[in-house]
Amino acid sequence: xxxxxxxxxxxxxxxxxxxxxxxxxxxxxxxxxxxxxxxxxxxxxxxxxxxxxxxxxxxxxxxxxxxxxxxxxxxxxxxxxxxxxxxxxxxxxxxxxxxxxxxxxxxxxxxxxxxxxxxxxxxxxxxxxxxxxxxxxxxxxxxxxxxxxxxxxxxxxxxxxxxxxxxxxxxxxxxxxxxxxxxxxxxxxxxxxxxxxxxxxxxxxxxxxxxxxxxxxxxxxxxxxxxxxxxxxxxxxxxxxxxxxxxxxxxxxxxxxxxxxxxxxxxxxxxxxxxxxxxxxxxxxxxxxxxxxxxxxxxxxxxxxxxxxxxxxxxxxxxxxxxxxxxxxxxxxx
Amino acid sequence: xxxxxxxxxxxxxxxxxxxxxxxxxxxxxxxxxxxxxxxxxxxxxxxxxxxxxxxxxxxxxxxxxxxxxxxxxxxxxxxxxxxxxxxxxxxxxxxxxxxxxxxxxxxxxxxxxxxxxxxxxxxxxxxxxxxxxxxxxxxxxxxxxxxxxxxxxxxxxxxxxxxxxxxxxxxxxxxxxxxxxxxxxxxxxxxxxxxxxxxxxxxxxxxxxxxxxxxxxxxxxxxxxxxxxxxxxxxxxxxxxxxxxxxxxxxxxxxxxxxxxxxxxxxxxxxxxxxxxxxxxxxxxxxxxxxxxxxxxxxxxxxxxxxxxxxxxxxxxxxxxxxxxxxxxxxxxx
DNA sequence: ATGAAAGCGCTAACAC
DNA sequence: GTGTTAGCGCTTTCAT
Numbered sequence: 292x293x294x295x296x297x298x299x300x301x302x303x304x305x306x307x308x309x310x311x312x313x314x315x316x317x318x319x320x321x322x323x324x325x326x327x328x329x330x331x332x333x334x335x336x337x338x339x340x341x342x343x344x345x346x347x348x349x350x351x352x353x354x355x356x357x358x359x360x361x362x363x364x365x366x367x368x369x370x371x372x373x374x375x376x377x378x379x380x381x382x383x384x385x386x387x388x389x390x391x392x393x394x395x396x397x398x399x400x401x402x403x404x405x406x407x408x409x410x411x412x413x414x415x416x417x418x419x420x421x422x423x424x425x426x427x428x429x430x431x432x433x434x435x436x437x438x439x440x441x442x443x444x445x446x447x448x449x450x451x452x453x454x455x456x457x458x459x460x461x462x463x464x465x466x467x468x469x470x471x472x473x474x475x476x477x478x479x480x481x482x483x484x485x486x487x488x489x490x491x492x493x494x495x496x497x498x499x500x501x502x503x504x505x506x507x508x509x510x511x512x513x514x515x516x517x518x519x520x521x522x523x524x525x526x527x528x529x530x531x532x533x534x535x536x537x538x539x540x541x542x543x544x545x546x547x548x549x550x551x552x553x554x555x556x557x558x559x560x561x562x563x564x565x566x567x568x569x570x571x572x573x574x575x576x577x578x579x580x581x582x583x584x585x586x587x588x589x590x591x592x593x594x595x596x597x598x599x600x601x602x603x604x605x606x607x608x609x610x611x612x613x614x615x616x617x618x619x620x621x622x623x624x625x
Numbered sequence: 626x627x628x629x630x631x632x633x634x635x636x637x638x639x640x641x642x643x644x645x646x647x648x649x650x651x652x653x654x655x656x657x658x659x660x661x662x663x664x665x666x667x668x669x670x671x672x673x674x675x676x677x678x679x680x681x682x683x684x685x686x687x688x689x690x691x692x693x694x695x696x697x698x699x700x701x702x703x704x705x706x707x708x709x710x711x712x713x714x715x716x717x718x719x720x721x722x723x724x725x726x727x728x729x730x731x732x733x734x735x736x737x738x739x740x741x742x743x744x745x746x747x748x749x750x751x752x753x754x755x756x757x758x759x760x761x762x763x764x765x766x767x768x769x770x771x772x773x774x775x776x777x778x779x780x781x782x783x784x785x786x787x788x789x790x791x792x793x794x795x796x797x798x799x800x801x802x803x804x805x806x807x808x809x810x811x812x813x814x815x816x817x818x819x820x821x822x823x824x825x826x827x828x829x830x831x832x833x834x835x836x837x838x839x840x841x842x843x844x845x846x847x848x849x850x851x852x853x854x855x856x857x858x859x860x861x862x863x864x865x866x867x868x869x870x871x872x873x874x875x876x877x878x879x880x881x882x883x884x885x886x887x888x889x890x891x892x893x894x895x896x897x898x899x900x901x902x903x904x905x906x907x908x909x910x911x912x913x914x915x916x917x918x919x920x921x922x923x924x925x926x927x928x929x930x931x932x933x934x935x936x937x938x939x940x941x942x943x944x945x946x947x948x949x950x951x952x953x954x955x956x957x958x959x
Numbered sequence: 960a961t962g963a964a965a966g967c968g969c970t971a972a973c974a975c
Numbered sequence: 976g977t978g979t980t981a982g983c984g985c986t987t988t989c990a991t
Contacts, residue, residue, distance in 0.1 A: 296984055307962045312986060322960060342740045343684075344984035347677045347967050354737070362705065362721070368697035375723075379730075384737040386720035387696070389709075396713075403688070403718040406676045407741065544908070574878075576910050630968055641978045646970060654976060678968035681983050 295338045304332055315340070346408045355597065356404035357387045358397060358414040360441075364541070366567050366586050367415065370439060373590020374413055381598055383410065390417040398425040411435030411597045416443065418513060421482045435600050435607070439593040440584075444484045449596040449610040451589045455485050458582050458617045459492030459536065462564050466534040466625055467500050471562055475530065476508040477521045477546060479538040486538055489566070493536055513538060518545025526553060534562030534625060540569035543579055547624065562625040577623035585615050629672045638666055649674070680742045689931065690738035691721045692731060692748040694775070698875070700901050700920050701749065704773060707924020708747055715932055717744065724751040726846075732759040745769030745931045750777065752847060755816045769934050769941070773927040774918075778818050783930040783944040785923045789819045792916050792951045793826030793870065796898050800868040800959055801834050805896055809864065810842040811855045811880060813872040820872055823900070827870055847872060852879025860887060868896030868959060874903035877913055881958065896959040911957035919949050 297311040304311070306329070313321050314329035332338075346352045355378050359367040371387060378385050388404070390397035397417045402425075404412055412434065414426075423443035430436055430448060439451040463474050476493045479486035490508055497506050509524070511517045518537060522545070525535070537543035543565030547557070555561050557577055565572060565581040572579035592613050600606045631645040638645070640659070647655050648663035666672075680686045689712050693701040705721060712719050722738070724731035731751045736759075738746055748760075748770065757777035764770055764782060773785040797808050810827045813820035824842055831840050843858070845851045852871060856879070859869070871877035877899030881891070889895050891911055899906060899915040906913035926947050934940045 294984085298984080308985080309963080309987075310961055312984095313961085316986085320960065325960080339736075339740065341681075341984050343677060343681045343742050344967090345986080347675075347681050347969090347983090348985050348987090350677075350967075352741075354741070361702075362696040363699055363702035365697055368695075368702075371696065371723075372725075375725075379733075384722075384733065386722060388718075388720060389705075391706075391709075399713075399718060402673075406673065407686075407688070408677055548908075571905060571908065574882075574905065574909050628968085632968080642968090643970080643979080644977055646968095647977085650970085656976060659976080675968050678983090679970080681967090681985090682969050682971090684983075 294341065295336045296341065297338075299336060300329060300332050300338060303336070304328060350408055351410055352408050353383050354407070354409045355383045355385045355594070356400075356407075356409040356412040357385055358390060358400050358404070358412060359387070360390050360392045360415065360417050362387065362389050365569050365571075366440075366539075366584065369586035370415070370590035370593070373587040373592075374594040375590075376587075377591050377594040377598070383598070390420075392418045394420045394422075394425075401425055401429065405429050405432075405434055410601050411437065413437050413439065413593045413597055415439050415441045416483070417441075418480055418483065433604075435597060435604075437593050437597040437600075439589050441483055441485055447610055448607070449593075449600065450612045451592045451596065451615065452485075452612065453584055453589075453615050453617050455488035456492040456495075458566070459489040460496045461492075462582060462619060463493045463496035463536055464500070465619060465621075466536065466562055466564065467496070467502075469534070469558075469562065469625055471532075471534040471625075473497075473502055473505040473507075473533045475525060475533050475535050476506075477518060477535055477537040477542050478508050478510050479513045479542075481510060489538055511542075513542060515541040515545035515548075518542035518547075519549045520545075522546040522549035522553075526555075531555075532560050534558075534564070537563065537565050540565035540567045540572055540579065540581055543581065543624075544569075544571060544575065547575070547577075547579065558624050564625050568620050572620075573622070580622045580625040581620050583618040583620050585617070588615055628675065629670045630675065631672075633670060634663060634666050634672060637670070638662060684742055685744050686742050687717050688741070688743045689717045689719045689928070690734075690741075690743040690746040691719055692724060692734050692738070692746060693721070694724050694726045694749060694751050696721065696723050699903050699905075700774075700873075700918065703920035704749070704924035704927070707921040707926075708928040709924075710921075711925050711928040711932070717932070724754075726752045728754045728759075735759055735763065739763050739766075739768055744935050745771065747771050747773065747927045747931055749773050749775045750817070751775075752814055752817060767938075769931060769938075771927050771931040771934075773923050775817055775819055781944055782941070783927075783934060784946045785926045785930065785949065786819075786946065787918055787923075787949050787951050789822035790826040790829070792900070793823040794830045795826075796916060796953060797827045797830035797870055798834070799953060799955075800870065800896055800898065801830070801836075803868070803892075803896065803959055805866075805868040805959075807831075807836055807839040807841075807867045809859060809867050809869050810840075811852060811869055811871040811876050812842050812844050813847045813876075815844060823872055845876075847876060849875040849879035849882075852876035852881075853883045854879075856880040856883035856887075860889075866894050868892075868898070871897065871899050874899035874901045874906055874913065874915055877915065877958075878903075878905060878909065881909070881911075881913065892958050898959050902954050906954075907956070914956045914959040915954050917952040917954050919951070922949055
């Protein structure tokens with residue numbers, strides 16, 4: 292019940308607490324004999340270091356915090372998997388928190404992790420995070436932060452991203468090459484850089500095809516329900532033909548569902564493409580064309596970047612931005 | 626950069642640290658004037674309490690730890706949502722960790738949370754957790770623990786569950802009533818109580834129908850890939866007709882996929898039912914018949930039970946087990 | 960090679 | 976109503 296401390300060990304062995312502490316942390320100038328003695332005694336008594344006390348003293352722990360919008364999205368769950376893989380290998384534990392796309396919750400979690408003195412934080416920001424103030428404050432206090440996928444462009448920290456512009460550009464061109472007269476974009480909120488970049492890529496491809504007059508980009512949320520509603524709105528707006536480039540897979544799936552309810556021929560009349568290569572895209576009918584994002588790799592890389600600056604804070608001077616490759620996955624909806 | 630402490634506030638105001646501490650924690654015997662003074666000064670200096678120090682002193686925090694097998698399963702993600710909902714409302718923050726179905730990882734996370742002095746832990750155990758030793762140790766040290774869904778039967782702590790036996794029993798009977806000559810069970814590992822109970826419910830229904838000789842229960846993992854493999858094995862075992870009761874939705878979905886690849890008529894020749902009412906069960910073709918588990922409600926209840934014993938540890942003497950209702954969702958695969 | 964002692968930031972028992 | 980002081984468990988400088 293009662294906690295065993297180094298004091299107990301010291302008392303039992305007639306040693307000072309400092310010697311015990313040193314033995315336990317493998318301090319160089321200490322005889323191997325005492326080290327062994329202390330360690331075996333510690334084991335015997337069932338000693339467990341109080342890492343709270345250690346954190347207080349050293350003002351750090353070996354814990355990495357992860358903050359994402361929603362863990363149930365395979366993209367984030369997968370990235371977390373990648374983060375954990377390298378974190379555990381390097382002796383860190385991880386804790387996860389979700390913002391539920393609410394900036395208030397994001398701030399609470401961020402501060403809580405800071406107060407608990409995590410060694411660093413890997414984050415992908417919420418849809419409602421229009422200002423980077425809450426992150427900026429912590430960065431100014433020296434907290435190690437790395438972003439993946441959704442980031443703040445004005446924050447100069449390490450990042451792992453994909454080339455959102457190029458991916459959207461490529462997919463738009465591809466859809467046009469399949470014979471669609473125009474492409475409509477179901478986009479996310481523009482203060483998120485990934486949404487803005489995807490939209491820019493779309494617009495660029497349309498412009499290059501001489502279709503600037505046909506550019507039509509809706510701005511909405513990033514959930515399945517948003518895609519569902521947007522599809523309905525598109526039909527109501529009188530658009531009966533064209534290809535839809537959705538900002539992500541959930542939006543694409545929602546749109547597809549609505550189009551199917553309207554008995555619209557896919558991909559005959561309307562095409563649909565998503566973003567992420569969510570496993571579900573392959574299980575539904577028709578199977579969704581999408582862009583593969585290497586989420587596992589993104590997570591791994593983010594963890595590596597973070598551990599790099601934890602181990603050597605001077606590396607924060609010139610933060611890296613790593614851009615990972617995407618791949619078009621052509622299936623049945625385009 | 627440097628942390629502002631109560632010392633700084635005390636110095637600026639010519640007060641003692643204890644007065645400042647008392648003012649900040651709204652101690653009763655203190656003039657409102659000093660309280661206001663201290664609080665405004667704290668705000669002015671950008672003071673943030675060091676909760677590590679507070680944890681060290683009080684050996685607790687206002688943090689609830691959550692440990693689940695895999696966050697990407699909607700069942701767990703949904704339960705976590707429910708937990709967070711009530712936790713935040715009551716002033717707790719939450720941290721999440723996943724075991725990836727590995728008992729080693731589960732133990733690491735469990736210990737890490739304990740060492741970080743969380744107020745309590747809500748857990749659903751991993752598939753490979755055959756012994757409850759690691760949990761037992763912490764419970765003996767006084768750590769507050771609540772289980773939901775997957776639990777250790779030998780641990781006498783608060784739990785939130787469904788009636789697994791009854792649900793499996795009911796679904797088996799229903800399948801038989803639809804004209805299937807027999808039901809085959811795709812079960813999970815039997816050291817998990819939920820798997821054992823579901824299997825028992827299945828066996829009971831078969832026995833009551835005079836089909837004890839036809840009882841066939843495979844034992845496997847709980848992933849989609851396990852269902853896929855099991856379906857293949859069933860075919861290879863020469864079973865061409867009957868209904869499959871899967872231990873959960875992923876297994877059912879995997880089995881369904883394999884049956885479809887074999888061009889087996891569903892539900893004409895073979896029926897399939899899952900467990901959980903995962904959203905995907907409605908998006909695939911044919912839509913999967915399943916049992917709805919109230920995951921949000923399970924999470925909420927677990928959080929309430931935990932906060933109850935945190936606030937009043939004497940309640941641990943007679944831990945509650947809450948059983949929540951399930952519902953059969955009949956769709957196209959049975 | 961080992962010990963004594965200070966201190967991380969906070970709370971609370973004890974004084975006045 | 977407010978101040979003094981000890982101490983939570985640990986690390987680390989300074990002695991010896």
